[in-house]
Amino acid sequence: MRQEVIISGFGGQGSVKSGVLLANAAMLENKYCTHFPSYGAEMRGGTANCSVIISTDEIASPIINEPDTIIVMNEPSLTKFEPKLKSAGLLIYNSSLIHRKPSRTDIVIIPVPANEIAEKIGSIKCANMVLIGAFIGKTKAIEIKSIKSSLAIVFSKLDDRLANINITAIEEGIRIPIC
Secondary structure (H helix, E strand, O other), rough: OOOEEEEEEEEEOHHHHHHHHHHHHHHOOOOEEEEEEOOOOOOOEEEEEEEEEEEOOOOOOOOOOOOOOOOOOOOHHHHHHHHHOOOEEEEEEEEOOOOOOOOOOOOEEEEHHHHHHHHHHHHHHHHHHHHHHHHHHHHHOHHHHHHHHHHHHOOOOOOOHHHHHHHHHHHHOOOOOOO
């Protein structure tokens, strides 16, 4: 099993932290993983993305040329990474903020109204967790129990209320249907 993922959005949307969460969950499952963040010069509000590789075999390089999956949180990320996605790859995007449809027809596309779901749950800040849930639900690359355990590690200062909101967001994302 090997899953190469790029997660991208504006700084502050949690794309890089989502990657840290996935990598930690992979380690909890004794899988090999890499996490390679990239930030734009602007920091918060600028571009931010990360590459995550999860594998049952050793990983030679953290560089991803043709990802299996891309998770995009804004339109500039869709424009940049959609062409790089491998044929038959998985594109998960935040349909709350991205109003144009992806152009490719050779990939699996999952639009996720992440912001609306996050608002209903109680915090717009967990929109990234909804998208991570959609990724887990479709790929099964990580088990839900590992993601929940990883939340406590990555967000160690999270109070119980916010931890529960994040868990609910992930669970809601898992239930997103494939179009």
